[in-house]
Amino acid sequence: MEIPRHWRIKSQRYGLVGEVCPHCEIKIFPPRDVCPNCGGEAKEEYIFSGRGEVYSFTSLYDGPAGFEETTPYTVALIKLEEGPVVTAQLTDLGDASVEIGMPVEMVTRRIRSDGDERGMLIYGYKFRPLGLGPR
Amino acid sequence: MTSSEKSSLLLIPDRPVGFIGYGAYVPRYRLPGSAVARVWRFSEGGSPVKEKAVAGLDEDVITMSIEAARNALARAGIAASELRAVWIGSESHPYAVKPSGTVVAEALGATTSVSTGDWQFACKAGTEAIVAAMGLVGSGMGKYALAIGMDTAQGRPGDQLEYTAGSGGAAYIVGPADEALAVIEAAYSFVTDTPDFWRRQEQKYPEHGQRFTGDPAYFKHIHSAAETLLKETGTSASDYRFAVFHQPNPKFPQRAASLLGFNDEQIKDGLLVPVIGNTYAGAALIGLSAVLDIAQPGDRILVTSFGSGAGSDAFALRVTEAILERRGKAPSTAAYIARRTEIDYGTYVRFRGKLAMK
Ligand SMILES: [Zn+2]
Numbered sequence A: 001m002e003i004p005r006h007w008r009i010k011s012q013r014y015g016l017v018g019e020v021c022p023h024c025e026i027k028i029f030p031p032r033d034v035c036p037n038c039g040g041e042a043k044e045e046y047i048f049s050g051r052g053e054v055y056s057f058t059s060l061y062d063g064p065a066g067f068e069e070t071t072p073y074t075v076a077l078i079k080l081e082e083g084p085v086v087t088a089q090l091t092d093l094g095d096a097s098v099e100i101g102m103p104v105e106m107v108t109r110r111i112r113s114d115g116d117e118r119g120m121l122i123y124g125y126k127f128r129p130l131g132l133g134p135r
Numbered sequence B: 001m002t003s004s005e006k007s008s009l010l011l012i013p014d015r016p017v018g019f020i021g022y023g024a025y026v027p028r029y030r031l032p033g034s035a036v037a038r039v040w041r042f043s044e045g046g047s048p049v050k051e052k053a054v055a056g057l058d059e060d061v062i063t064m065s066i067e068a069a070r071n072a073l074a075r076a077g078i079a080a081s082e083l084r085a086v087w088i089g090s091e092s093h094p095y096a097v098k099p100s101g102t103v104v105a106e107a108l109g110a111t112t113s114v115s116t117g118d119w120q121f122a123c124k125a126g127t128e129a130i131v132a133a134m135g136l137v138g139s140g141m142g143k144y145a146l147a148i149g150m151d152t153a154q155g156r157p158g159d160q161l162e163y164t165a166g167s168g169g170a171a172y173i174v175g176p177a178d179e180a181l182a183v184i185e186a187a188y189s190f191v192t193d194t195p196d197f198w199r200r201q202e203q204k205y206p207e208h209g210q211r212f213t214g215d216p217a218y219f220k221h222i223h224s225a226a227e228t229l230l231k232e233t234g235t236s237a238s239d240y241r242f243a244v245f246h247q248p249n250p251k252f253p254q255r256a257a258s259l260l261g262f263n264d265e266q267i268k269d270g271l272l273v274p275v276i277g278n279t280y281a282g283a284a285l286i287g288l289s290a291v292l293d294i295a296q297p298g299d300r301i302l303v304t305s306f307g308s309g310a311g312s313d314a315f316a317l318r319v320t321e322a323i324l325e326r327r328g329k330a331p332s333t334a335a336y337i338a339r340r341t342e343i344d345y346g347t348y349v350r351f352r353g354k355l356a357m358k
Helices: A003-008 A010-015 B033-040 B061-076 B100-108 B125-138 B214-233 B251-260 B264-270 B280-292 B322-329 B333-338 B345-351
Strands: A017-020 A044-047 A051-060 A073-080 A085-090 A103-113 A121-129 B017-025 B029-032 B051-054 B083-089 B115-119 B144-152 B167-176 B182-191 B242-245 B300-304 B311-319
Touching (some): A010 A017, A010 A121, A121 B061, B017 B280, B017 B333, B051 B167, B083 B125, B115 B125, B125 B167, B214 B251, B242 B251, B280 B300, B280 B333
Parallel strands (some): B242 B300
Antiparallel strands (some): A017 A044, A051 A103, A073 A085, A103 A121, B182 B311, B300 B311
């Protein structure tokens, strides 16, 4: 059972909550309390806008255990507009083909269930093509 | 307060309240009615709607509520930590035991000083949460409360409901009337014990008590709620620019409207069932969000929900100047409806978990 681990990282995973360095202003995700740029202590919470662009991507037709329900899917490295790069699934692609540089926005979705249909549901960030309007 | 005011049947809090923000959500997939008819009638015709919205594989009432609520917060211009309640009305909470509200509150950043809870009253669970939010804000217990009506509606394969049972809904932030984009001038709830539609614990699909579905349920409760609200507020149909009714299909709300003296022009903008289906607890509330997207300051709106079991909540709203600068801060209902990917019946069966894998 991985319940404690899921519980500990839930706020960063539900809503892209990271940190901002008080010394050099750099935005940090995932949060690590130490600035990767200047090495200073960085514990101030920062909520990312959720906007970014596709940096690279790959489609998985034979996903790992626990992801059978949503296979096939596309995983991408997303460069957030504040700088950090995160790995996440893309969703709501419809008929759109994924391209490097494609603008995307964060949505909170069901990632998988922990085990079978009796297990807890795990939610987290994914990204979809930008285009619905302001947010 | 005078004694005559106290004896009123209307629900009016001591402190005036209204909606300070709202947000819609509709998933992107659409199942045409003709696709259902092809499987169950071996023909293309017979669907009461053009198509219905279907949630994707990674969507449920929790994820859809999060997005609608983010839109509502963007319009309200408040921090999630200012919410004192996060209440979600639905017939399709992902868990039987474990609140949807806690996940939604956490994802919004509304935890930890917040009341959360999941509401159920069939298709009026969302408006029930709004009535409660009016009480919380109107009594001064909290300044802002979030109430959501959202569903991934269930219909048994081959049942008439399969044409219409859709996914979507809307979120509303109730706050002080002087900050509102639409003031809630009064509400009224009408309830009886009526066996028109139910789903027992652990059953996947609902049952309907055939002879109870039309006149004794939908029409009686909608009519009584709206008629009493009009009478007690001293208003008539012609005072309202818009009216929104619960919409299980296109015909019911049209007939309910005309019996109350409303014309097609007043209901057309809030009548979304032909293009997204019946979103159960979301239906009246997303109809209202489509109306708020286009309403002008001073416009009056009548909203009446219906939930099987059975009851209706009716609201008299008056739109304020604040609508003009706030509605552009989140995607419109029409933008969600226009975002559309058509699916076939097989894809629908997979998306909605109707395939037995073991
Ligand atoms: Zn730094």
